[in-house]
Amino acid sequence: MFHVGRFDPTAKPKAAPASASSAGGAKKRRTGDGSKGKSKKSKKDDDVIADAGAREAVVIDDAPTQLKNDDDKGNHSDSSSSVPSSSESDDSSVESAQDNVHKSTLKVIAPSQPISGDSRKANRKRREQDDEAIDDFDADFDIVENSAAKDDTIITAATLRQNEHTPFTATIEEAAKTWNLPQFLVNNLKADSYENFFPIQCMVIPDVIESERNAHLRGARDVCVHAPTGSGKTLAFVLPLLTALHNQSPTSTGGARGLRRLRALVVLPGRDLAKQVYDVFVRYAKGSDIKIGLAVGGGNKKGDLANERRSLVVETYNDTIREIRTDDGALLRRKVGGLYESASARLRHSFEPTSLGKALDAYDGTLKSDSGPQVFPKVGGRSAVDILVCTPGRLMDHLETPGFTLQHLKYLVVDEADRLVNQPYQNWVGRY
Numbered sequence: 001m002f003h004v005g006r007f008d009p010t011a012k013p014k015a016a017p018a019s020a021s022s023a024g025g026a027k028k029r030r031t032g033d034g035s036k037g038k039s040k041k042s043k044k045d046d047d048v049i050a051d052a053g054a055r056e057a058v059v060i061d062d063a064p065t066q067l068k069n070d071d072d073k074g075n076h077s078d079s080s081s082s083v084p085s086s087s088e089s090d091d092s093s094v095e096s097a098q099d100n101v102h103k104s105t106l107k108v109i110a111p112s113q114p115i116s117g118d119s120r121k122a123n124r125k126r127r128e129q130d131d132e133a134i135d136d137f138d139a140d141f142d143i144v145e146n147s148a149a150k151d152d153t154i155i156t157a158a159t160l161r162q163n164e165h166t167p168f169t170a171t172i173e174e175a176a177k178t179w180n181l182p183q184f185l186v187n188n189l190k191a192d193s194y195e196n197f198f199p200i201q202c203m204v205i206p207d208v209i210e211s212e213r214n215a216h217l218r219g220a221r222d223v224c225v226h227a228p229t230g231s232g233k234t235l236a237f238v239l240p241l242l243t244a245l246h247n248q249s250p251t252s253t254g255g256a257r258g259l260r261r262l263r264a265l266v267v268l269p270g271r272d273l274a275k276q277v278y279d280v281f282v283r284y285a286k287g288s289d290i291k292i293g294l295a296v297g298g299g300n301k302k303g304d305l306a307n308e309r310r311s312l313v314v315e316t317y318n319d320t321i322r323e324i325r326t327d328d329g330a331l332l333r334r335k336v337g338g339l340y341e342s343a344s345a346r347l348r349h350s351f352e353p354t355s356l357g358k359a360l361d362a363y364d365g366t367l368k369s370d371s372g373p374q375v376f377p378k379v380g381g382r383s384a385v386d387i388l389v390c391t392p393g394r395l396m397d398h399l400e401t402p403g404f405t406l407q408h409l410k411y412l413v414v415d416e417a418d419r420l421v422n423q424p425y426q427n428w429v430g431r432y
């Protein structure tokens with residue numbers, strides 16, 4: 001299942017969609033993850049959330065591997081409900097997904113769900129036309145049709161096909177042109193010899209891109225995608241994210257500041273999974289200036305975390321220099337090794353650039369007041385990456401990394417959400 005949308009930062013973050021694994025869908029590339037999550041929840045992180053403003057989220061999960069077209073069984077969703085109703089266990093995972101995210105902004109793209117009402121006939125005809133292209137998937141891509149589509153909370157396959165005019169048989173180039181994919185992505189897809197987008201990609205990619213384009217008008221929304229293992233969900237989120245970040249990058253928009261910010265976070269339940277998704281991002285980001293980071297932990301070497309920190313945050317790392325000085329040489333602070341930016345960089349990225357002392361305190365995460373030391377959100381953060389692919393445990397480690405901030409995060413992707421919420425790390429959602 002795959003979910004995209006905008007977080008309400010004032011809402012209490014909830015766990016990702018309930019388990020779909022019980023309905024099947026064991027991911028063939030699943031592996032264990034040895035990284036350990038931390039359980040403590042700090043006000044600091046809450047503050048970061050509160051300061052962050054609206055963000056978008058993507059939750060991705062597997063659909064059952066044995067999807068079945070329910071049309072002929074007479075299973076219809078209730079057209080008066082915003083949630084597809086069915087006795088199928090798959091449906092309950094979708095319902096749970098919707099319960100666990102903001103209903104008002106949620107779109108569900110969930111192949112295998114029954115199609116309701118009068119549109120069944122028309123949809124069946126459309127599916128027949130598409131059958132040739134989706135043989136590999138046993139024509140399992142049926143989408144929920146629901147009256148909630150009227151208020152755009154649920155997008156159906158029929159809606160998408162009508163709106164986007166991108167049949168599954170369109171070539172990569174035709175579809176890319178229709179969706180305005182940047183040329184570097186087209187080149188990379190061609191390099192992989194892909195000829196057509198998979199059905200789930202035809203449904204999701206234009207939808208997310210379109211949603212992003214119109215976010216200023218009607219707000220971005222969450223999207224849940226529920227599709228079988230091997231159906232191409234990875235590219236279904238990789239391509240729209242790269243498109244959006246490329247369009248917003250300082251070089252493509254002609255921006256002068258050139259500041260790189262961590263704008264997209266992709267969380268997976270295991271190191272191997274994260275590495276695979278990271279590789280896909282790196283391969284498809286080729287030709288753009290988008291930088292991808294990987295934070296998975298699990299290395300045995302002592303300096304692994306420090307190395308990872310160096311790769312994620314632009315900073316000065318020095319074990320021997322233990323003094324922070326102003327540009328004119330005045331001693332500001334002594335540190336026992338570790339990570340820090342130059343004083344001028346800290347100043348530049350603090351909320352209060354007129355107060356160097358306060359800026360340094362803010363950057364360190366503490367601000368002294370009459371009532372004693374207070375937790376203060378890390379601010380600014382000169383990220384070395386635009387997208388971070390990580391495991392939850394390592395993400396929590398990096399919440400302590402100086403200069404690392406989720407303040408500028410715009411997109412959140414949660415892959416295999418069922419596994420993530422079933423693991424002990426699930427409190428990472430709250431910490432985020």
Ligand SMILES: Nc1ncnc2c1ncn2[C@@H]1O[C@H](COP(=O)(O)OP(=O)(O)OP(=O)(O)O)[C@@H](O)[C@H]1O
Pocket residue numbers: 027028029062194195196197198201227228229230231232233234235
């Ligand atoms: N449009 C396409 N044309 C041809 N091959 C594709 C296309 N999109 C993805 N693939 C390939 O299909 C395979 C499965 O894709 P992917 O891993 O994204 O599926 P998935 O739905 O994420 O599966 P899983 O649930 O195992 O993660 C990959 O080898 C990928 O390279």
